[in-house]
Amino acid sequence: MNAVEIKNLSKNFGAKQAVCGLDMTVPMGAIYGFIGENGSGKSTTEKMICGLIPTSGGSIKLYGRDYTDGDVRAKVGVLIESPGCFPGLTVWENMMLQARNLRIPDAEKEVIKVLKTVRMEGAAGNKYKNCSLGMKQRVGIAMALLGEPTLLVLDEPLNGLDADGMRIMREVFLDIVKDGKRSIIVSSHLLGELQKVATHYGIIRHGKMIVEMSAAELDASCRTFVALRSDEINRTKMLLGCKYSRVEEDEAGYIRVYDITTPEEVVRYLWENGISVTELGIDKIGLEEYYIDLMNGGKR
């Protein structure tokens, strides 16, 4: 059984079609990286999954049941745009209100547990309005975790976090799915961060899912490249450009030669042309580059 199964989903806002014919499958226990440009339909899709906006067509099933089923809805935790906290109340009070709404029997114990999960137990007495952005994001996730949800829908939870905040968030995500019962849909523009935790990806464009795959499939489809440095960058680029189909210089000043797996061949070729290679490595493009490639139709 999949956590989420969406078939032919559509949403129109007047004449504008925000989502059209979208299919999406989130397996149980997955961290599903939901990726797309601004305005591609990510948030709209997430809001439809959460029941915040009605669909214009198609079907959404959560754990095999229709998404409007109240019982299954009780097992969905959400962080979309803002955590839904009252600024004048403390983190603890906000959490307790949500726990009461969810009719959690031992609310205090549960709130302490989720605050620990997001490493916020020390800030429970802070007024929500005085929390930093990173703390607010973690409170939002803690709110979403109340009531032991089996599906979390998190919209841009990594925005505005510092390096330590990102690390904590990654640990939190991995903690959540470790028992294989819970799944997370997480949308983010920080693809490098997302790649560190995601087990599955869905890439949406103009309201349509253009690629859906597992992390292993992404890894297999990412292009390999040889990265090198030499003492004559421009001549090296020119020479390599004559022999190989795709040669680029990256931001760090390395020359990348794509789609070859034998660096010896490159080194020999440059050596024969009087160029010494000073640094050499072999790597694969990451999610970010894969995504940019995909958005550009495979051409950079």
Add this chain to the structure above:
Amino acid sequence: MTPELKFESPSFGKRIKGMLGVDFYRLFHTPLFYIFLVIAAIIPAMVSAMTMMPDASGNTMEPLYSNVWQIIASSKSLYVIESIADYANMNMVFIFGGIMVSIFIGHDYKSGYVKQLFTTHAKKQDYMISKSVVCAFAIICMCLTYFIGGTVGGLLVGYDTTVNVGSLVLAILGKMVMSFGWASLYTFLNVIFRKYFGISIASSFFFGTGILIIGAAAIVESLSLPTFFLNIFLYGSSVNASLSSNIGTLVICIAVSAAWSIIYNLLGTRILTKSDVY
């Protein structure tokens, strides 16, 4: 192996109990609630005092009221006011209440609280009921502080205190009962204008003034119907709860308030279900 998952169906009672608990907690932790309680007490006291103040030439103005209880309810059912005194009674609470309810519910949307609520478990019907009940409670509390303020103000300026106690009690109870209908109307208006905070406040104020009763009165008059028909409206029944009330007046208030509460709750639930919540 697929992990086993269990989904439970909480009863209506359990759901509404949880939500009412949250809404009452919020109400009691909202400074605005207490500010409006004080406003509801001060306004009638001020109206009483000001009517006895001397004007610029040193002459005392003609008092608006002849009796301290007229600031609580008018002497008889006056659907269309003839003087400001007919208007300045406990019905004013429904205007303050409307503004308070708009701000209270507006914060649900501004903070994103409704997202959490509707995503996870809450039925739209539960939300409407809970808000209506809590806001009705807030308006009833304002009725009480209004009563205290109006009585103290009236006594201090020395108005006559003669009254039919039974009618006075029935009038106050009638207005309190009407709070449920008004609260449901305001909740409904805030659901309609949930994305426009300012408009929701303005609309609550507009409807709270009962100004539409003038149009309704004109229709009733043109159809040669007795003014009794105006009691089918919230404002009509609220006005009908006067110092000449009897048990029938209270029964009408209960029936009208219940009917409009159900109508507004059903409409609000439908709107929330059929349109974007957030």
